[in-house]
């Protein structure tokens with residue numbers, strides 16, 4: 386049986402991609418620590434990595450062939466199967482870790498370039514992807530690198546932020562490869578994540594909406610969109626298909642449907658809701674819009690008095706039209722009102738409501754963390770501690786997956 390076809394040990398397999406930075410020498414330690422945790426590790430090296438360390442080290446440690454050249458396929462077999470190692474290895478991989486990931490390698494991954502074994506394999510593999518960048522501080526902070534990292538995150542990759550510290554080039558600052566133990570722990574936690582949304586489609590809404598007062602002025606709110614984007618990423622990480630409808634935000638998500646007003650969000654959602662398994666409505670669309678937006682810019686001297694009218698109630702409409710889909714809503718209030726949330730849950734025909742604070746130290750708005758309670762239609766309430774929006778997204782999806790199983 387070919388090495389690439391399956392793990393001959395019956396263990397879960399990590400494909401360790403090594404690209405050409407000075408931190409290459411740490412990849413051997415990562416390999417060993419992954420083996421300690423019971424993984425079968427196969428190494429893929431970029432041409433750059435081969436300038437720093439030889440495949441011999443990784444081959445000897447892993448007990449496997451080291452994949453470095455896309456064209457070196459083994460010709461001995463009559464069927465040339467070795468030539469497709471990048472495909473067979475992808476099929477037998479449980480997680481793809483790139484550590485260290487250079488700026489160049491990250492750029493090629495973000496663009497979908499396939500000019501060596503590692504990057505071709507990246508397009509073929511369907512397992513979770515974890516990326517541990519390492520580079521000089523100025524390189525790490527370059528907008529091009531940051532944009533490429535955001536692209537990978539938006540596709541569901543887990544990026545392990547580099548640490549601050551002194552680097553081989555003498556610079557002090559962020560860019561040093563994350564601690565080996567932290568990388569290994571991340572691999573374990575990502576692999577322990579359930580793939581319970583495979584075959585499921587989840588519609589997610591995120592961000593604020595904007596409503597015009599005149600052609601240059603508008604009203605909005607402080608929603609950053611981070612919660613909804615975290616849910617959409619988490620859906621992908623759990624093997625599901627995420628359809629993200631987003632109000633105006635600076636965040637990125639491959640394939641996001643961008644809208645501006647509450648009415649546009651309503652249309653985008655209603656166009657796509659048929660056939661989805663669940664809807665997570667994390668957006669904070671405006672409840673009111675100016676009644677008569679001016680067609681020309683209102684002069685300062687004229688003063689400004691705006692009369693508002695209600696916008697469409699997207700959640701209420703979804704509750705009436707959900708047709709078996711699991712419906713999750715959010716309640717943000719200046720206090721964590723359980724009664725208010727329960728009332729909303731019932732009025733809108735929700736299956737689950739996420740209650741979070743809209744002000745104070747635990748405010749979910751424009752923040753990386755959230756402290757929430759989850760209340761379901763039976764009235765069961767779970768008070769969660771303050772956690773990252775990514776972790777909260779998974780806690781919400783745990784409940785969605787549970788509700789889908791009981792469908």
Ligand SMILES: Cc1cc2nc3c(=O)[nH]c(=O)nc-3n(C[C@H](O)[C@H](O)[C@H](O)COP(=O)(O)O)c2cc1C
Pocket residue numbers: 403404405406407408431432433434486487488489490519520521524
């Ligand atoms: C001594 C030396 C150290 C380097 N260290 C890094 C590094 O830590 N991170 C990085 O992104 N690039 C680093 N580079 C630049 C990469 O090696 C270069 O971009 C190369 O094209 C990467 O190749 P790869 O994508 O095939 O791995 C270094 C180059 C040299 C010569």
